[in-house]
Structure formats: structure tokens, C-alpha cells
Amino acid sequence: MIQACYRELHRYKYQLVEPYQHAVGIREQVIDTPFLSLDAAGLLGIANGYAWDGSSGPTIDTLNFMRGALVHDSLYQLMRMEKLPFSYRDHVDQLLRAICLEDGMSKFRAWYLYQAVKLFGGANATPGSGQSDKIICVPPEVQE
Numbered sequence: 001m002i003q004a005c006y007r008e009l010h011r012y013k014y015q016l017v018e019p020y021q022h023a024v025g026i027r028e029q030v031i032d033t034p035f036l037s038l039d040a041a042g043l044l045g046i047a048n049g050y051a052w053d054g055s056s057g058p059t060i061d062t063l064n065f066m067r068g069a070l071v072h073d074s075l076y077q078l079m080r081m082e083k084l085p086f087s088y089r090d091h092v093d094q095l096l097r098a099i100c101l102e103d104g105m106s107k108f109r110a111w112y113l114y115q116a117v118k119l120f121g122g123a124n125a126t127p128g129s130g131q132s133d134k135i136i137c138v139p140p141e142v143q144e
Contacts, residue, residue, distance in 0.1 A: 004137070004138050005136065005137040005138075006136055006138075012051035012052060012053050013052075013053050013054050013061075014051065014052055014053070014054055014066070014070075015049060015050065015051045016046060016047070016048055016049060016050045016051075016070075017048065018048055019045065019046065019047055019048050020045075020046045020070065021043055021044065021045050021046070022043070022044050022046075022067075022071050022099075023041075023042055023043055023044075024038070024042055024043075024044045024071065024075065024092075024095060025042050025091070025095070026038060026042050026044075026075075026084070026088060026091065027040060027041065027042040029083075029084055029085075031078060031083045031084065033078075033081070033083065034047070035047045035049065035050045035074075036050070036074050036077065036078055036083075038078070038084070044071065044074065044075070046070065046071075046074050050070075050074065052069065052070055052073040052074065053069075053073060054066065054069050054073075055069060056124070059113065059116070062105075063103070063104075064100055064103040064104045064105040065100055065103075065105065065113075066103075067099055067103055068095075068096045068097075068098075068099035068100040068103065068105075069096070071095060071096070071099060072092060072093070072095065072096040072099075072117070075088070075092040075095070076089075076092065076121070076124050079092075079126075079127070080124070080126065080127055081127070082127045086126070086127070089121075089122065090118070093114055093117045093118050093121065094114065096113065096114065096117060097110045097111070097113060097114040100113060
């Protein structure tokens, strides 16, 4: 019997339905993974199907937060994967603030958001800090 395997997701609320690109100003790194890429010109590519979790902590997902969260979460993931040096963390946090302001977030909320990720976000960018997804196969492989 052929089994079907799927991934049980732990951290994600949203999934892209079309590819997205954003200039992030990180030009020293060239990265290519199945869902995320960064070219020499500093253009971040996020593939269709990429999943992210939106806001974390005491904040809510609003339209003026979603694009910033997408870019921020993808760059933090690259840091967790050790594809992007952790030393870019402050740049990535400031980029979140800038995108949110560009999308119409109030200056106070954008400042508050930046302070929160600056103070509490480091654990989410630390290599190896991500929780692995569980792979489940149905029906389970039968032992003979």
C-alpha cells in the first residue's frame, strides 16, 4: 500500500500564494534555498508556498504589518539556518520597522514593534532555535 506523508506545522499562520521580492539592502550574501533566495544586488526572493507566522507576542496581525512580518520572518529563518550571519539582525529589525511605516503603520506602533523585536527577537534568529516540523505518514509503514 502506498502511504501519504505530510508535515504537521507548528509555527505558521500564513502562506504565500504567489512569489514575492523585496530589496533588503544586504549585498554581501548570495543565498539559494528552496523557498528563499538572496542575490548579490540585495533582492530577497520568497517563493510561492512559503509559510510564516505573522506577529508574535502582544501584537496583532494587521494589513500594515503583514509585508514587514513576511520579510522579517524570512530573514530570521535564514539566520536560524546559518545562511545569513546573525550580525544582520539589527538591520533586519530596522527593515521591519521601515516596511511597516511604508505600509501605513503609525510611527508609535512601528517604534514599539522595533523595540519589541530588538529586545525579545534574538532567540528567534539564533541558529538552531527553530522547532522542527513533524513528518507523519499514513498508513504507517508496516513492519513484517
